[in-house]
Amino acid sequence: MILPGTDPQAILEAARCIRAGGLVGFPTETVYGLGADASSDEAVAGIFAAKDRPADHPLIVHVADAAQVADYARSVPPFAARLTKAFWPGPLTVILSRREGVAAAAAGGQDSIGLRCPSHPVALAFLKACLELGVSGVAGPSANRFGRVSPTTAQHVAEEFGDALLVLDGGPCAVGIESSIVDCTRGKPVLLRPGVLTRAQLEAACGEPVLDKEDLQPAGHAPRAPGTLAAHYAPNAKVRLMDASAIQTALDLLGADAAHIAVYARSVLRIPSAKVLFRRMPDDAVATAQQLFAVLRDFDDQGIKLIWVEHPPATAEWDGVRDRLGRAAAS
16 A cells, blocks of 8 residues: 655554554665564564565664664764764664664664664654654665565555555655665774765765775674675566677677567667667766666566666766676676
């Protein structure tokens, strides 16, 4: 059941559903989430069951503002506080040391917890309504089956879980890929998952270098984090990352017989078969991120079996897009 996120009664109904232990699909600026009361292990178990997600894969807890961090975190390092001050509300998740006895199921059993304050107005209204009912945080992974393409519209969520799920409609997501994740439990900031925020932006905000998780080896492993499996974000069609010349060569070899193939590329290409579906990738990384998952879902809807994607540029602003496409191609 899709309800308008601009309707205060729909917001209240969704918050009451969360308070009662139910699940709600809700928009954020990144992707749509599948929410449950983060403090209820039973409610969180419903997320894992609906998504068919392994219970040891942690979830991000969404909060209405930074005041709720103390409900979940034992401590907040100064650089983490600087990050949240700079980017909350917004597309940043920080991993902090978890308070004992709090949100164990949402944390996947780890002693750390991922927290985020989204900037989408519907998400903020929903989280504030939950807070007024006594729910300080909403655990909310992407509202899709585990490992598949994330949803960026309310209709995507309904297609995944059916009409029985209450979904708040906040329109298409403005960012389109999941938040950047920074581990703040190691004494230094460590980037676990890139998003639209560049490393330079993160470093400028926190005032020190942001490490890669590989930089911790062999001293210790970074905590598990959402969306960091090698294979993830995958459509039903097989994704192949290629340079433009390789795509053109393959198209020329197949000629007019090419079928059930889609091409997503920035370069101008000759398409010899009318059965090949071509979508132009924007030259801008932000625009590409915003449409990426919707494009992959649309290819699936049209019965495409093979998706050829031109390699994104190897520059910092494209890190998030490259990450998502690399994981989609690994499936």
